[in-house]
Amino acid sequence: MSDTWRTRAIRLLLILIAVVWSGFPIFLVVMSSFKDVREIFAVPPSFVFTPTLDSYRRLGQLWPAFYPNMLNSLIITTGATVLTVVVTSMAGYVYARYSSRLLTGSAFFMIFVRMFPPIIITLPLFPAVNLLGLSDTHVLLIVLYATFFVSLGTWIMRAFIEQIPRELEEAAFVDGADLFKTLTRVILPLAAQGIVASSIFVLVFSWNEFIFALIFTTRVAKTAPLIISEMLSTADGVEWGILFAAATIQLLPVLVFVIAVQRYVVAGLQAGAVKG
Amino acid sequence: MRGWKHTILGTVAAAALAVTSSAAFSQAKPEKLVIMSHAVHKSAVTGEKGGDSSADWQKRNGVAVEWLTFGVEAVHERVYREASLASGTVDIAFILERYSGPQVARLFEDLGEYQKRDGIEDFEEISAGMRTAHTHKGKLIAIPFRHATHGLLYNQVYFTERGVAAPPKTMEALLELAEKMQYTRSDGTLVHGFITSFDDPSGVVDLMRAFGGDFITSDYRFVADSPGSLKVVHLLRNFFQKGILPKNVFTFKTEEVITMMQQGRAAMTNQPFGRYFNYNDAKQSKFPGEFKVTTIPASGGGIAPAKTSVWGMAIPANSKNKQLAWTLIKELSSKKATIAQAINGNGPVRISAYKDEGVRKLVPYADDEAAVLQGARSTVPGFENTQKAMDFFMEEIQQAMLGTKTPEQAMADLKKRVEPLLPK
Amino acid sequence: MWTLRPIHYLMVAPVHLLLLVFIFLPALYVGWLSLTHSTFGGPPEFVGLSNFVTLLGDRIFWRSFWNTLIVVNVVVYGELALGLGLALLMAGWVPFKRVVIAIILAPYAITEVTTVVMWRYMLEPDVGMINYALKSIGLGQIEYSTDPFTALMVVSVLAIWQHLPFTFLILYAAVTTIPSELIESAKVDGATPWQTFWHVTLRLILPAVFVALMFRYIFAMRIFSEVWLLTEGGPARMTEVLAVYLYRQAFRYHEFGGASATGWMLLLLSLVIALPYLRAMYVKLFRHV
Numbered sequence: 001m002s003d004t005w006r007t008r009a010i011r012l013l014l015i016l017i018a019v020v021w022s023g024f025p026i027f028l029v030v031m032s033s034f035k036d037v038r039e040i041f042a043v044p045p046s047f048v049f050t051p052t053l054d055s056y057r058r059l060g061q062l063w064p065a066f067y068p069n070m071l072n073s074l075i076i077t078t079g080a081t082v083l084t085v086v087v088t089s090m091a092g093y094v095y096a097r098y099s100s101r102l103l104t105g106s107a108f109f110m111i112f113v114r115m116f117p118p119i120i121i122t123l124p125l126f127p128a129v130n131l132l133g134l135s136d137t138h139v140l141l142i143v144l145y146a147t148f149f150v151s152l153g154t155w156i157m158r159a160f161i162e163q164i165p166r167e168l169e170e171a172a173f174v175d176g177a178d179l180f181k182t183l184t185r186v187i188l189p190l191a192a193q194g195i196v197a198s199s200i201f202v203l204v205f206s207w208n209e210f211i212f213a214l215i216f217t218t219r220v221a222k223t224a225p226l227i228i229s230e231m232l233s234t235a236d237g238v239e240w241g242i243l244f245a246a247a248t249i250q251l252l253p254v255l256v257f258v259i260a261v262q263r264y265v266v267a268g269l270q271a272g273a274v275k276g
Numbered sequence: 277m278r279g280w281k282h283t284i285l286g287t288v289a290a291a292a293l294a295v296t297s298s299a300a301f302s303q304a305k306p307e308k309l310v311i312m313s314h315a316v317h318k319s320a321v322t323g324e325k326g327g328d329s330s331a332d333w334q335k336r337n338g339v340a341v342e343w344l345t346f347g348v349e350a351v352h353e354r355v356y357r358e359a360s361l362a363s364g365t366v367d368i369a370f371i372l373e374r375y376s377g378p379q380v381a382r383l384f385e386d387l388g389e390y391q392k393r394d395g396i397e398d399f400e401e402i403s404a405g406m407r408t409a410h411t412h413k414g415k416l417i418a419i420p421f422r423h424a425t426h427g428l429l430y431n432q433v434y435f436t437e438r439g440v441a442a443p444p445k446t447m448e449a450l451l452e453l454a455e456k457m458q459y460t461r462s463d464g465t466l467v468h469g470f471i472t473s474f475d476d477p478s479g480v481v482d483l484m485r486a487f488g489g490d491f492i493t494s495d496y497r498f499v500a501d502s503p504g505s506l507k508v509v510h511l512l513r514n515f516f517q518k519g520i521l522p523k524n525v526f527t528f529k530t531e532e533v534i535t536m537m538q539q540g541r542a543a544m545t546n547q548p549f550g551r552y553f554n555y556n557d558a559k560q561s562k563f564p565g566e567f568k569v570t571t572i573p574a575s576g577g578g579i580a581p582a583k584t585s586v587w588g589m590a591i592p593a594n595s596k597n598k599q600l601a602w603t604l605i606k607e608l609s610s611k612k613a614t615i616a617q618a619i620n621g622n623g624p625v626r627i628s629a630y631k632d633e634g635v636r637k638l639v640p641y642a643d644d645e646a647a648v649l650q651g652a653r654s655t656v657p658g659f660e661n662t663q664k665a666m667d668f669f670m671e672e673i674q675q676a677m678l679g680t681k682t683p684e685q686a687m688a689d690l691k692k693r694v695e696p697l698l699p700k
Numbered sequence: 701m702w703t704l705r706p707i708h709y710l711m712v713a714p715v716h717l718l719l720l721v722f723i724f725l726p727a728l729y730v731g732w733l734s735l736t737h738s739t740f741g742g743p744p745e746f747v748g749l750s751n752f753v754t755l756l757g758d759r760i761f762w763r764s765f766w767n768t769l770i771v772v773n774v775v776v777y778g779e780l781a782l783g784l785g786l787a788l789l790m791a792g793w794v795p796f797k798r799v800v801i802a803i804i805l806a807p808y809a810i811t812e813v814t815t816v817v818m819w820r821y822m823l824e825p826d827v828g829m830i831n832y833a834l835k836s837i838g839l840g841q842i843e844y845s846t847d848p849f850t851a852l853m854v855v856s857v858l859a860i861w862q863h864l865p866f867t868f869l870i871l872y873a874a875v876t877t878i879p880s881e882l883i884e885s886a887k888v889d890g891a892t893p894w895q896t897f898w899h900v901t902l903r904l905i906l907p908a909v910f911v912a913l914m915f916r917y918i919f920a921m922r923i924f925s926e927v928w929l930l931t932e933g934g935p936a937r938m939t940e941v942l943a944v945y946l947y948r949q950a951f952r953y954h955e956f957g958g959a960s961a962t963g964w965m966l967l968l969l970s971l972v973i974a975l976p977y978l979r980a981m982y983v984k985l986f987r988h989v
Contacts, residue, residue: 008793011789011792011793011794012795014789015789015794015795015800018786018789018800018804019800019803019804021861022803022804022805022806022807022861022864022865023803023806025807025815025818025819025822025861026806026807026810026818028818028821028822028829029814029818032821037559037560038539038560038561038562041535041539041824041827042827044832045827045829045832086714087714087715087718088715090711090712090714090715091711091712091714091715093711094708094709094711094712095712097702098702098704098708099704100704102709103704103712106712106716108978108982109716109719110715110716110719111914111918111974111978112971113719113723113724113727114719114723114918115918115921115967115970115971115974116723116727116730116963116966116967117921117922117943117946117963117966117967118723118922119922119924119943119946119947119950119963120730120946120950120959120960120962120963121722121723121726121727121730123726123729123730123733123950123956123959123960124726124729124730124733125722125726126357127360127361127362130361131362143718143722144722146718147718147719147722147723150715150718150719151719152915154715155911166702169701170701173701179707201866204808204809207809207811208809208810208811208812210811210812210813210925214350215354215357218344218354219344225811225813228811228813228814229347229813230315230346230347232347232531232813232817233347233348233349233350233531237530237531237534237535237538237554237560238531238534238535239560240535243817247810247811247814247817250811250814251809251810251811251814254809255806255809257809258802258805258806258808258809259802259805262798262801262802262805263798265869266801266869266872266873266876268873269869269870269872269873269874270873270874270876270877349951349952353951356740356741356954357740359740359741360740360741379739379740379741379954380740380741382741382742383740383741466826475932522825522826523825523841523843523845523846524824524825524843524844524845524846525845526845526846526931526934526935527820527845527930527931527932527934539827541826541827661953663952663953664953667937667948667952670934670936671936671937672936674934674935674936675936678846678935678936680936
């Protein structure tokens with residue numbers, strides 16, 4: 001396709017709009033975290049200023065729990081992602097390769113059950129979780145977050161694995177590989193991109209989830225978004241600089257991750273998920 | 277060598293543990309007492325300026341105190357959930373009267389009984405109003421710990437700029453002043469004459485009470501359609517449409533009011549006296565040291581019966597350490613502890629704390645606040661549907677201010693919606 | 701080799717076990733709760749369908765219902781249109797393509813709390829950047845706190861901003877898998893760009909469109925933080941959506957029975973909306989096997 005310079009100019013303009021639309025608000029948060037607190041709300045807004053790390057310093061002093069909570073977020077996010085990947089790969093494989101009335105029914109059950117608003121489920125879950133001694137544990141959030149994304153994950157993995165030629169498996173079978181070996185040696189390596197694609201959704205969700213973390217953690221397993229929202233609900237007023245600093249730190253790791261793997265995500269989705 | 281040392285240390289530790297644990301067994305003493313609260317309570321009790329008022333207790337009892345802190349609304353949600361379980365892990369819970377009510381009374385111990393058996397010193401000094409705020413179905417479910425009482429906070433620089441010498445002495449003067457203080461400064465800052473928080477009725481109810489009106493009286497009568505209250509609804513509508521109240525005032529919670537004041541974007545507000553420190557905070561405020569606070573004037577003069585809200589300490593009925601928890605509550609409620617907490621920035625529930633020299637040095641508004649406290653009341657009295665009634669109130673007030681209803685119509689509709697909720 | 705064995709059922713079991721234990725069973729209990737009067741510290745008391753009757757008689761419930769429908773449709777179709785446009789744009793020539801895609805995906809990575817705080821800050825009437833810019837070019841202000849319609853649109857914009865990356869990603873992946881020969885041959889046959897898009901591109905990416913629509917519908921039905929943190933449903937509860945209504949019932953009034961009833965209504969509404977897509981997916985996905 002060869003573009004004329006006019007269409008190129010229009011393209012560039014549109015791309016610029018998209019970039020500003022997506023990036024500007026984030027840029028604003030990051031920029032504000034480096035401003036003197038009293039400058040953040042200046043009118044007219046200033047874009048030239050002497051950056052200061054004051055907000056970051058005060059974040060560590062006033063909210064010492066922030067970094068341990070970031071670690072909790074990391075543990076829970078990793079756990080939920082791994083769990084989701086393991087169970088959805090297995091299920092996705094079966095849905096891709098086999099069919100029966102029961103399987104079809106259960107596939108729709110997966111979608112149907114996700115339509116129930118999760119927030120209301122906390123009512124019966126809270127006493128049950130306490131009875132089992134699972135309140136304020138990492139495991140509980142890992143399992144819950146995984147649960148919310150197994151439907152989408154299975155869906156993506158199913159579509160992805162469907163694209164892998166059956167002949168490869170048949171060859172492995174002839175060579176004497178059992179189901180486990182076929183899965184780990186043949187399917188999973190070829191499905192790596194699909195795994196990345198499906199895991200990005202649960203990863204981002206787990207990193208940012210708020211309501212369930214609020215209800216089911218007190219201290220040990222508290223996550224970073226909780227601290228950020230606590231900063232918004234102090235009796236002494238919001239310290240905006242600290243809030244923006246915390247938001248910047250909190251969004252950085254996952255942003256870096258998304259950027260790092262975006263190629264695989266796109267490739268993964270291209271290869272399967274969306275062909276249906 | 278190291279291994280040898282370890283063995284000895286280990287033996288000693290084990291022996292010590294055996295001694296303490298056998299002692300603990302006989303008294304069934306836990307290792308720690310768990311308190312669930314907002315962060316301000318923790319800093320009031322353990323702050324450095326006034327000292328940790330729980331330190332002696334911890335040393336004497338050999339029990340550590342563990343604080344679990346949450347946001348204001350979240351702490352109640354959590355406390356009630358925990359207290360509803362068959363077996364609880366929270367020993368002392370801090371609750372605010374407006375999130376409480378008879379419906380949660382059965383979740384907590386009747387502290388009146390404890391007080392009879394093993395009383396807090398000079399308990400009567402804590403005002404009857406504060407104690408009733410936490411009494412439901414005849415049970416005293418929480419011992420008052422902290423109050424936040426409204427005063428009138430204003431920016432002295434702006435007063436001077438507009439040639440105003442002293443804060444208003446009557447509500448009428450205050451309202452006139454609000455119009456006068458609506459201006460644009462030479463640097464382009466738009467100053468709003470008067471702002472207040474809109475996340476609950478407390479800011480509006482102050483004004484109604486200044487004119488002899490109210491929302492719901494302490495004997496559960498609906499009076500938001502009385503002349504004094506209606507006058508305020510008209511006034512708010514007028515202020516809103518003139519832009520004296522900012523366009524986004526409906527989204528103002530405490531946090532937004534603080535930011536507006538610190539940024540110098542409003543001249544006056546009715547908020548808790550303690551905000552004085554936030555507004556004057558050199559790190560956050562554009563006008564450090566320039567904010568003053570006084571009492572909210574009533575119509576025709578005198579002090580208006582401002583809003584006060586009271587945090588109290590409660591013992592969940594499912595706590596395993598109720599007796600121990602009570603001894604800590606008793607300690608934290610003593611005169612000495614109240615003063616230490618006041619120095620740490622707490623709103624003290626004992627009048628005597630306002631006479632303490634250490635407190636007076638730090639709190640320039642001690643006399644004013646003590647004076648308001650005499651007549652101050654909760655935003656609404658506690659009953660089962662408090663939250664709902666408050667939501668309805670805000671909804672109808674906003675309708676009137678937006679002009680979708682007349683003030684009369686809005687308050688008549690409100691009456692229809694609130695009266696069925698009131699206890700008979 | 702390709703016969704279904706018990707081991708295969710075992711392999712799908714973990715997924716279903718999670719869903720059963722953590723969503724389905726609690727949902728059933730919530731179903732029972734919706735027939736009771738229930739609050740803290742007491743056993744639920746059976747009241748039949750009275751929670752549903754109260755709900756259907758509540759003006760604010762209906763307003764929340766309609767608001768939810770408006771917001772959900774604006775958000776889902778807005779995202780679809782923008783996502784598709786963006787996908788087509790990005791499929792062609794773009795300088796620094798990977799950087800640009802990364803920036804487009806970035807909003808997805810941000811916690812909702814931060815998103816709303818950020819937008820509130822930009823939309824502040826006196827000092828916010830957007831209003832400042834609009835005012836300086838003489839366009840007035842965006843008054844989301846006084847005008848319910850504006851508020852709902854701002855809420856929708858926020859939701860679109862945050863979730864556009866999801867829709868974009870799925871559609872982009874689909875658009876880029878269309879063989880370029882198909883497009884070329886359509887051109888050779890004299891099709892206009894619009895005809896090519898309509899008859900070739902759209903047809904080929906339809907399954908992806910369904911996936912995106914379906915999952916976005918399900919998630920958008922629960923829109924909460926954007927409304928709660930921006931307006932709390934105001935002014936005068938005119939912008940309340942069902943999830944906010946439910947939140948008030950459950951977490952403010954502690955009316956667990958009523959909240960459960962609202963939860964089930966949300967499920968029903970989702971189901972009604974999703975039904976056509978579910979059918980289409982069924983036909984597409986399972987007819988060939």
